[in-house]
Amino acid sequence: ADEFSVTPPSSYPIKVDPTETINFIVSFNPTSNGPKDAKVVFASSAINAVNGRSVVPISARRDSVGFELSRTVVNFSNVIEGQESRERLLILNTGTVALRWPRSPITIGRFRIEEVLPEVTQPDDRSEFTVRFLGGTAGTTYDTTFNFVDSVCGTIEPLRMIATVKSYIGATLRISTVSATTGQEVAVPVYISNKVNFDRTSVTQLDMQLLVNGTILTPTSGTPMGTFRADGMRLIPITVQIPTSDSLATTLHFNTSWGNDTSSTIHIDSLALTDTLEITRIDGGVLISDICREGGARLFQLAPNGAGVRVAPLPATGSTTAALTTIEAGRTTVQLVDLTGRVVSVIADRVMQGGTWFIPIDLTTIPNGSYYLVMTTPSQRIVERLEVVR
Structure with missing residues (x-):
């Protein structure tokens, strides 16, 4: 009741003549959110007053509208030229009223705000959305601000979006995975694709070290023998000429044999680059197909007194x-x-x-x-x- 107040038209007692109307002003000044109930009691000599009183119930409610962003600044730093980048953020409903957000994507310059889910944020709940940088030109800084406005009171929360773009010279180096039987020569293609901005570099070849299971694969037909290590792995130096278009770069040749496993990964262990190239590496391998895989691994150990x-x-x-x-x-x-x-x-x-x-x-x-x-x-x-x- 202390959140309600009654203002009479004059000081008490108030005389009301027949057919006369007087107005009382009831004010609601809430100090907390939620529903509030009170009663205004009039003491009078009216014939319909019960025990000399007339009671008027009053109900009121206080709501608040507010929201926050999980971050007010999104910084896309050193995005590779020609590529997109994205970040996920949250909208936190700090009020007591559900808030609705735009359903369609919003594009502001080189940024796009999309996928606000759910599009209605309930009180004390959250929605997720994506900020996507659509890519740009190397050496350029992109900086813009978007204002989120709630659907009830028009409260504003600004989101600043910044992106810097760096130059990119790169490609994808992919080694194929093939199947073979033991005792045969197998050819493994190596591809270079997705080349970007190679006109900005003088690099014409890639020098790399491959690591294979030496108990299964032995280089042949021009593929360097490399170094057979005590752990059974073989390290092979390979030089690959970069083709002018996305295509086959070279072919690795191996003889297959029974070893300590049913397959060998051909792992790109290292790359020696003479320029600021960024090479995406995809390992390959050889799967031995004529080995029975039923029953799990079988291990053999010579008796200590054996030959x-x-x-x-x-x-x-x-x-x-x-x-x-x-x-x-x-x-x-x-x-x-x-x-x-x-x-x-x-x-x-x-x-x-x-x-x-x-x-x-x-x-x-x-x-x-x-x-x-x-x-x-x-x-x-x-x-x-x-x-x-x-």
Whole structure:
């Protein structure tokens, strides 16, 4: 009741003559939001006054209209020339009345405000909207302001939108993913596409390092052998000439073999660029299709007392040494076999006693590539991989 006040036409008591009308002014001065109820009680000698009183109920309500933006400044910094950028913002309804927003996109210069969802923001709720920068010219700064106006009282909240644009010279470097069976040569295309502003640079080639699973893929047919690492990965240096149009840039060639996985990613490990180019990298790979994938991985481990063969150094160049361990007397053969199963050389074929033997291997006439040393004893057959790299 303290939020209501009554102003009489004159001081009390007030005399009302027959057929006379007097006016009382009831004022509502709310201090908080929400519905308010009160009663105005008139004490009079009227015949219809109950117990000498007439009661007039009064109902009123206070609402507030207000909203805020989650950010009042949107800064699109260093957007690549010719590309768009966007940001998501919130409208927060801080009042007690639902607010409605424009349904259609609003374009202001190189900016667009779109997707205000939901388009009606309920009290204590929020709506999301997108501010999109439509792209611009390098070296130019775009700066404009849009006023959000509520649909009830016309309250204004300004949103400032700023964008700077940087020069862009770039392209997409994509390595294909192909399927192959073991023991075959596979060709993997490499493409350069989506070239932008290459007329601003003198760069004509890309120098990169590729990383592949060396137990599965061995370079051949002009693809550099690279370096076979102790972890089984192979690092391959490749130089790609940039074509004048979006097209095939080069083709990688590999021999496939059984390895420690069912596929190998061809990962672009690094790019050496002589200019401020921005290259989007898409890795490729080779999927081995003739390997049974049912039942999960199978792991094999030699018994600690079993026979074995180890080769050092690896990768080998002109020569290397095989360390043979046997646990039984009898005929033992050691053969150098290529990825197709062809016997390239017989390293040893003799009767051996149990123990460790060191046998030098001459590789001067052996072409670069991946091979296997196959040791066969009277009861066991052991295989060790050997890489020849010059």
